[in-house]
Amino acid sequence: MQPRVVAILVARSGAEDLERTLSDLEAQTRAPDVTLAVDISSGAVEKSALAAAAATQVLTVRDGTSFGKAVAHALQFAPAAESESEWLWLLGHDNAPAPDALAKLLGAVEIAPSVGIAGPKLMSRRDPTKISEFGHTVSRFGATVPLVSDELDQAQHDRQDDVLAVSASGMLVRRSLWKALGGFDPGLPNIDASLDFSIRARLAGYRVIVVPEARVLSGGGPELFDRGSSSPGRTFRLARAAQLHRRLVYSPAWALVFHWLSLMPLAVIRSIGDLIGKHPGVIGGEISAAFAVAFSGGIGAARKNLRRGRKLGWAAIASLRMPVSEVRERRMQAREAELIDADAASSRAFARSDTRAGFIAHGGMWVVLLVGLIGVLAYGALLDANSLSGGGLRPITHGVAELWSNIGLGWRHIGSGMFGAADPFAVVLATLGTMTWWSPTWSVVLLYLIALPLSALGAWFAARRFSRSQWVPTLAALLWACAPPLLSSLTSGHLGAVIAHILLPWLVLTAMGAARSWASGAAAALLFAAVAAGAPSLVPALVLLFVVLLVARPTKMHRSIAIPVPALVLFAPLIVQQVLLGNPLGLFADPGVPVAHAHASGWQLALGDATGTLHGWPAALSGLSEQASAMQGLAVPVLVSGLLAPLGVLALLSLFLPGAARAVPMLLVALLGYSTSVFSSMVQVGAVGDAPVTVWAGAGLSLLWLGLIGAACLALEGLRRAAGPVSVLTALTAVALAIPMLGAFFIGSSLVQPSDGRILPALVGAQASGSPAVGTLLITSQGDAGISVRLERGLGAGLDDQSTLVSTKPAPNDIDQRLAVLAGNLATRSGFDYASELDALGVSFVVVTKSSDDDETYRSTVRSLDANETLSPVGTTSKGLLWRFDGETTAPGVNISAFQHTLGTWYLVLLGVVFGVTALLAIPIGGRPRKPQASGPAEEPAGTFIEDDNG
Amino acid sequence: MAKKKQDTPDSSEATPALAVEGRTARTGIARRLAMIGARGVAGLIGVGIAGVSIVVATLIPLPQFGVGATSMVVAPVAATQQRICAGPVLQLGDETGQDATTAMSLGTVDVTRAATLGTPGLENMDATENQKNTPSQRLLLPPPPPGDVPGVLAGSQSQLVASADMTGLAVSECIKPSTESWLVGGSTVTGRTTLLSLNNPSKVNSTVKLTIYSETGRVDAAGTEGIVVPPGGRRVLSLAGFAPGLTSPVIHVESIGGQVTATLQQSIVRTLTPGGVDVVAASTDPAKLTVIPGVVIAGQKTVTSASTINGYGDLAGVLRVLVPGSGPAEITISALPEDGSAPAHSSVFEVQGGVVSDFPLGEFTDGSWTMSVSSDRPAVAAVRTSTVTLDGAVPAPAPGADQVAPAPESIVATDFAWFVGAPALTSNSLVSVAAGPSPILHLANVESSDAVVTIDGTKGAGTTVTVPAGETLAVPVAKDASYRVGGFDALRLSVSYLGTGALAGFAVSPPDRGSQAVTVFNQYG
DSSP states (O other), X not given: OOOEEEEEXXXXXXXXHHHHHHHHHHTOSSOOSEEEEEEESOOHHHHHHHHHSOOSEEEEEOTTOOHHHHHHHHHXXXXXXXXSSEEEEEEETTOOBOTTHHHHHHHHHHTOTTEEEEEEXXXXXXXXXXXXXXXXXXXXXXXXXXXXXXXXOSSTTTTOOBOSBOOSTTOEEEHHHHHHHTSSOTTOSSTTHHHXXXXXXXXXXXXXXXXXXXXXXXXXXXXXXXXXXXXXXXXXXXXXXXXXXXXXXXXXXXXXXXXXXXXHHHHHHHHHHHHHTTOGGGHHHHHHHHHHXXXXXXXXXXXXXXXXXXXXOTHHHHTTSOOHHHHHHHHHHHHHHHHXXXXXXXXXXXXXXXXXXXXXXXXXXXXXXXXXXXXXXXHGGGTTOSEEEBTTBOOOOSOHHHHHHTSSEEEEOSTTOEEEEOOTHHHHHHHHHHHTTTOTTHHHHHHHHHHHHHHHHHHHHHXXXXXXXXXXXXXXXXXXXXXXXXXXXXXXXXXXXXXHHHHHHHHHHHHHHTTTOHHHHHHHHHHHHHHHHHOGGGHHHHHHHHHHHHXXXXXXXXXXXTTTHHHHHHHHHHHHHHHHTTOGGGGGOOSSSOOOOOOOOHHHHHTTOSSSSGGXXXXXXXXXXXXXXXXXXXXXXXXXXXXXXXXXXXXXXXXXXXXXXXXXXXXXXXXXXXHHHHHHTTEEEEEETTEEEEOOTHHHHHHHHHHHHHHHHHHHHHHGGGHHHHHHHHHHHHHHHHHHHHTHHHHTOOSOEEEOSOSSOHHHHHHHHHOTTOEEEEEEEOGGGOEEEEEEETXXXXXXXXXXXXXXXXXXXXXHHHHHHHHHHHTSOOOOOHHHHHHHHTEEEEEEXXXXXXXXXXXXHHHHHHTOTTEEEEEEETTEEEEEEOSOOOOOOOOOOHHHHHHHHHHHHHHHHXXXXXXXXXXXXXXXXXXXXXXSGGGSOOOOTTTTTOO | OHHHHHHHHHHTTHHHHTSOXXXXXXXXXXXXXXXXXXXXXXXXXXXXXXXXXXXXXXXXXXXXXXXXXXXXXXXXXXXXXEEEOOOSEEEESOTTSOOXXXXXXESOOEEEEEESSSOOEEEEOOOTTOTTSOOOEEEEEOOOSTTSOOOOEEEEEEEEEESSSOEEEEEEEOBOOBSEEEEEOOOOSTTEEEXXXXXXXXXXXXXXXXXXXXXXXXXXXXXXXXXXXXXTOEEEEEHHHHOTTOSSOEXXXXXXXXXXXXXXXXXXXXXXXXXXXXXXXXXXOSEEEEEEEEEXXXXXXXXXXXXXXXXXXXGSOEEEEEOOSSSEEEEEEEEEETTSOSOOEEEEEEEETTOOEEEEOOSOXXXXXXXXXXXXXXXXXXXXXXXXXXXXXOOOOOTTOSOOOOOGGGEEEEEEEEEEOOOOBOXXXXXXXOSOSSOEEEEEOOXXXXXXXXXXXXXXXXXXXXXOTTOEEEEEOOTTEEEEEESOSSBEEEEEEEETTEEEEEEOOOOOOTTOOEEEEEOOO
């Protein structure tokens, strides 16, 4: 008996496709006996087309109806089944069948009575020579695997017949089976609906086959059914939700609860994997799919339906699943194909950069080693030191755990203490300290030893980004490692500025690459945060450069736009708090111990001199001989200018040479750096005694040097044959200029000195180990200006306890004022009630230090302390003269409210998430250039706004 | 801005490619020239911007923003002021000659005291060295109510001694404790006893170190370090115990812990005749100018002739100078009569650092003089003069001879006094004049402008006097009275006494400045 075929055409949209499908349907050699058309709120064009077609019946259902429901709806209006061998032929509006498609399908099912479902070979609508879909299966873990996708049809799959599942498009299904299984699962509106249905058919004892001879066109997967296009994120979400839904439906009852509980944890773990794999766009899909499935109500009904129709065990379909090994092999093949694509892109890039220097082949490694040797010679005096002190440095007094607990919002254990935001630098310091976890304070010593080679390394790679020359990066590395701002930051202990200097070239490198790679953009974001934390004065300049970068490449914004986000999150609490305190300028304060430098005037800053000491030349010369010191005055500035002249002249010369347009941005960076340093020296952030502390100008000078070196390197390329001698001259003068600063530890002009790791006298330390709140009042004579007073608790505030929030305090608080009154009375003969105030403030020790050798204020302070019956003298220590108060003291307690505690915890969570996500994205594995979505010249690897002038 | 200029020739690059072959070369040259020109302009603009930025940043005074040093002026809580009076004169051993190493007090003192605010209290100190002694006393002035300016406390003591072993007048100011004193005076040659009294009025132990200088340089002596003076107690040390036979000692007293007052008491016994006693307070600290006002020269001829008697040599006046340290120093000694009757004497000497030099005063007319020692290195100085009373007339000098020495038996009484350097006073001062014969207040003005000074006494009406620049004014004052001296910028004051067989003087020390306000900077990092 001829089987009856009911064709059900579900039209959603796509007038052109629909017309073709309708005409092809009419042209079937074996026409369906009944044709039902379901119109899901399509447009007027589609309606008229459907009406004109020879469909038996046109049904209209409301918008949003899924394919499966539309079919079920149509079946209600179909003539009642006449026999067992009645077939349903499901077609979408895009599924134009080949003329013999139905005939071939029927031919296949007629000879095999056990077949319940037959699927055609779905050909791509855009390119009918390509197979779009040809059967599906699932992996061991239930993930959908298309057997074929996007392959040129060379009859290579034509031997295939039994498959686990076929697509809904063009599916020929026994009507009785459809009824028995209850149609498509309503919990699977699009993706995996047919897969699930096919699996249930298999479990009911029917075969599912593909019929290679039957060809039906397809516009795309089921996710495209109700729309023209689907974003990768949406497609992923739908697919993931479908997979999770199936997992819950198929799972044995006892495992259901475990599967349900694992939904969210799995989503989080997979999200981390997605980050590492540089697919941050799908994370939303992971989470929302897990949510949707966890709280969808359709699981129970689907499970019941499955149980009802099932006749065989799961083992029946095991052979049709794709084995793990094959899944792996397919994945590897896919990756290889992508790599080939990427290789093609990078080989194009390589063709442009084939002359670029190699790290080992062209001196990169040698200059790093050379500079490393210079560094070891210069800072060799620190080799056996465990910690450093002086200038902006103090020993780090805590272990790794405390370093990390120091970040975020909390009690600032310095001076009289306060609740507030830690310096962003605390995170950098904690990272640094963790690297030498056995002795965090030694990490600073280590950094000093390798600061020069690290700088050279970064500069070398950054310079290679901009220069085609093979040896110009070498010169840049040398100049950057011997840059006066780096060396003066080192000798004056501006650790943050040192780190900023080391990281700046890497920041440039990654920010330039951010448009092309997630990893690069995320790394730039982390580096931006670290540089900003180390040298907050650079932030305005860096933000300006960032905006320029965005404007220069507006189409690539999405990977770069978030670069400042981690820094913003890191600074947010401090910004809020400083603004509330009315002291926004305090945000620019350098992290670390405040240091007061002599004011450097404009021309000194232009010479790269942040401390007004002319790079240590006057001090070094006066140490050499009397005559040399006599020739000071104008001679030293002239000498320094002369040594700097090659670099400065080269940088400006770059404007006159070919390639000048590339030099302009470099010189603008230099100008920005210079302006930063000038403004830095105008902003006061606290004081050391009576000397105001200005923002460290060295950080701005690092930016100035960056621009100068960049421009000079470009000039060297333009100089052609003269470049060799000029660069040798530049290198020699730059190194010569640095000699006094490199020798600062030997001359003794360095503020930083090796330290025994103690901040307070050993006796105080011994007491503090028992009672950590023991207070020590440090009185430092300021000569004629008076005295300064500082309170330390326990072992004293180390580098890790420093807080710019505290050090830039605009006005002393109540405790500070009481400390000042106490110190003022201690420093003079007075009738003050010392015992009760020392007790109330929790001060057990007094240390007095002098600011100069001939210091009457110091002597009178010592006299009055000696004559003070409340204190007993202990004697001279390496940290100053020490007195002890033997009475009872009660230190004021730390005062954090529950709200503040909660706030701190939530902030840490936010910080952790932002940095975690950025760090995962920054891991350079898994990253690959995205396949071009729409190929075209616009997507060619674009040069930077600096590069492409010569391109 | 400069970038745009540069872009123009670059972007025109595409157009010539389509141009006719023949025009290409010409256009190429033109284009190249245009590019070079554009680069030149860009370069000059760049150099200009660089130059202008540096010049602007250097020459324009840039303002400072933000918060710099914040300080607080802390006025210390006023403490009880105290001044310690030396107490009765001491002698070694009792009348019977027993206990020759123990200092015994002799008689009592008259203390005159005053305060500008409140009433000074008087309290005995602990006579640590010998509990049988009459203790020395201290003056106490309690602090004013908070906010009020503390008063000035002053006092002095005098004692006219006339025992078998000791005669003469000893007047001294009650002084503030300090960590450092330079005592210029005394002698440990035969018949001369010099006792060092250390009073510790504080509540903590004081550890005292003595450095003794003499005419032969610094004296190394055992026991000069680590001398502990208990709180509220006194130690009396005989200088001869450290260094006997010194003609010209100078003692540097330094204390750690509680501050002490240090005074010297010198007494002279010539054979068996007591020759005078004096209590010497600290001279001014080493300074390039030391001013000693109110040096009394009395009976110059008599003293000179009597000083030629064997054993009476130290009747002659001397100026004792020490330049601490080592190496030579040049000093200028000048002497100015206070009534303006004679021109100033001035001589230049070279002295060796660390060696005490006694310069004989020579022929000075009777009266009071202001001596000053200026040197190229800080020096300490004091002057000793004597008075001699003869029984009857001195035989007329024989022709040809200047003087005739009187016989020792005709000398009825002698006394001597050490006049020490007076510190510069810069504010209102209070002078207490203890009982004694014909006290005179000396006001020395070594500044370059005249000083108009008001003197208000507790006895008698106030006066206003003018002390011309560079001169010293002597104003007779009443004994057992106190005077507020004010209205000047810088003056040095001293008080002298002269009577029969009685000569004494003291320099007025500045009011207690221990409670000056201090500027305190809070430091947070």
